[in-house]
Amino acid sequence: xxxxxxxxxxxxxxxxxxxxxxxxxxxxxxxxxxxxxxxxxxxxxxxxxxxxxxxxxxxxxxxxxxxxxxxxxxxxxxxxxxxxxxxxxxxxxxxxxxxxxxxxxxxxxxxxxxxxxxxxxxxxxxxxxxxxxxxxxxxxxxxxxxxxxxxxxxxxxxxxxxxxxxxxxxxxxxxxxxxxxxxxxxxxxxxxxxxxxxxxxxxxxxxxxxxxxxxxxxxxxxxxxxxxxxxxxxxxxxxxxxxxxxxxxxxxxxxxxxxxxxxxxxxxxxxxxxxxxxxxxxxxxxxxxxxxxxxxxxxxxxxxxxxxxxxxxxxxxxxxxxxxxxxxxxxxxxxxxxxxxxxxxxxxxxxxxxxxxxxxxxxxxxxxxxxxxxxxxxxxxxxxxxxxxxxxxxxxxxxxxxxxxxxxxxxxxxxxxxxxxxxxxxxxxxxxxxxxxxxxxxxxxxxxxxxxxxxxxxxxxxxxx
Numbered sequence: 399x400x401x402x403x404x405x406x407x408x409x410x411x412x413x414x415x416x417x418x419x420x421x422x423x424x425x426x427x428x429x430x431x432x433x434x435x436x437x438x439x440x441x442x443x444x445x446x447x448x449x450x451x452x453x454x455x456x457x458x459x460x461x462x463x464x465x466x467x468x469x470x471x472x473x474x475x476x477x478x479x480x481x482x483x484x485x486x487x488x489x490x491x492x493x494x495x496x497x498x499x500x501x502x503x504x505x506x507x508x509x510x511x512x513x514x515x516x517x518x519x520x521x522x523x524x525x526x527x528x529x530x531x532x533x534x535x536x537x538x539x540x541x542x543x544x545x546x547x548x549x550x551x552x553x554x555x556x557x558x559x560x561x562x563x564x565x566x567x568x569x570x571x572x573x574x575x576x577x578x579x580x581x582x583x584x585x586x587x588x589x590x591x592x593x594x595x596x597x598x599x600x601x602x603x604x605x606x607x608x609x610x611x612x613x614x615x616x617x618x619x620x621x622x623x624x625x626x627x628x629x630x631x632x633x634x635x636x637x638x639x640x641x642x643x644x645x646x647x648x649x650x651x652x653x654x655x656x657x658x659x660x661x662x663x664x665x666x667x668x669x670x671x672x673x674x675x676x677x678x679x680x681x682x683x684x685x686x687x688x689x690x691x692x693x694x695x696x697x698x699x700x701x702x703x704x705x706x707x708x709x710x711x712x713x714x715x716x717x718x719x720x721x722x723x724x725x726x727x728x729x730x731x732x733x734x735x736x737x738x739x740x741x742x743x744x745x746x747x748x749x750x751x752x753x754x755x756x757x758x759x760x761x762x763x764x765x766x767x768x769x770x771x772x773x774x775x776x777x778x779x780x781x782x783x784x785x786x787x788x789x790x791x792x793x794x795x796x797x798x799x800x801x802x803x804x805x806x807x808x809x810x811x812x813x814x815x816x817x818x819x820x821x822x823x824x825x826x827x828x829x830x831x832x833x834x835x836x837x838x839x840x841x842x843x844x845x846x847x848x849x850x851x852x853x854x855x856x857x858x859x860x861x862x863x
Contacts, residue, residue: 423557427549429728429829433524433533436476440556441532443483450487452555453520453536454570456548458491461517461539464570466494468509470501470578471522472608472666475633476532480522484534485572493570498578502608502667503535504761508582510537511758523608523666526643526748527830529634535666542758543730579612586616589756590767593621594774599657600624601673602766603648605641606631607665613763620767627651637664642671642749642762649677658779661766668729669749670762672769674781682747683711685769687783689751690720692772695743702735702744702752704728705824709839710786728829729760787821788843790850792836794858799827799834810856814849821846823853834861 426432439445457465471477485495503521510519519537536544600622604610610629617624627647628640642664652660652673660673672680689695700721712722725731729750736744736754745751750760757764773779815823821840828835838850
């Protein structure tokens with residue numbers, strides 16, 4: 399399918415010409431919304447207008463004649479441009495838009511799901527990606543995460559929105575709003591109370607992202623002495639050597655300030671990585687193990703992880719007569735399993751943690767506060783969690799995502815798996831990047847490393863041919 403902008407537009411329309419075929423509609427959503435490099439489809443003016451038109455049409459069909467949309471964004475330079483282009487399509491459907499400015503994704507989720515003021519929310523963010531990428535996350539007032547049916551409906555409307563008729567006497571409205579985070583902040587205060595962190599020093603790495611104002615304020619509200627790093631966004635430094643993927647500066651700050659704990663958020667604040675008082679990093683698996691020590695979760699019998707969850711954590715759960723359910727990678731898949739079995743706690747190694755009794759989405763700030771509360775209640779300031787299997791993670795850039803079930807690829811993987819003692823191998827494509835992920839676990843780091851490197855070399859060669 400090829401697409402070009404049509405310069406011969408009639409008054410009252412925006413046109414994008416398209417060569418159609420009978421192929422099934424491609425889902426434009428990945429594991430965490432729509433994401434890509436700014437300046438490439440769909441993050442260009444023409445395609446964003448078209449996407450906005452498709453979203454507006456979907457919203458009217460789903461929510462009624464005059465849906466209300468809450469739009470917020472992280473601190474990327476491109477967010478204002480993306481929002482303006484997106485709104486040019488949305489407003490053609492009599493959609494009322496409420497622009498909240500910079501907010502963490504969990505705050506948007508809370509506002510949409512709890513206040514009932516909005517039909518849905520749109521968060522403009524590429525999460526942990528660098529500033530030159532951006533993305534869209536759609537939050538449904540009815541279910542939170544979009545269902546697959548919703549994703550396919552929007553994708554179909556986007557694919558067929560080749561002519562955008564505009565009834566200029568029925569345009570939607572835009573309204574700038576402030577203090578959208580107040581309801582969330584009040585909820586946090588009611589959930590945790592004041593001053594439970596009195597006398598504790600906490601370091602927060604805000605990744606120059608959406609949490610840079612709210613996270614320090616909420617930790618101070620809970621009584622902590624807060625040291626904030628990477629809290630000076632300039633549009634281009636989001637996630638740059640900071641945040642949940644780059645914890646070096648957080649580890650140093652914890653040690654330099656003799657802090658009790660540190661927490662690193664990503665660009666939009668829906669994930670968190672912890673650092674203990676000795677400067678040791680604790681990932682999402684550790685966080686789940688720590689939260690299971692909280693009186694609120696200590697009797698939780700079933701936890702949801704992913705295919706990436708460390709085997710050592712699963713073994714510990716078995717010793718405690720608990721069960722791990724492995725979902726596909728992506729917090730939306732964790733959420734689906736939690737909802738399916740009516741469970742409370744789940745998450746990913748990356749730091750997406752969902753506490754369904756707190757908020758039905760990943761929430762970096764809420765999770766960090768719950769960890770801190772657990773440490774206060776248990777005295778486990780070393781953040782002892784579980785004994786992990788050595789795990790090696792490698793990433794191979796790929797130009798195309800070829801089939802991984804061909805006999806040649808399967809043979810390469812099976813041959814290397816034979817070298818493991820009691821470990822496992824997971825090979826998958828990234829849902830948000832053009833890359834292949836290789837994960838190998840085994841009893842020794844030497845063997846896991848050897849198998850991972852051999853897999854990387856052989857798969858890289860095979861996928862290029």
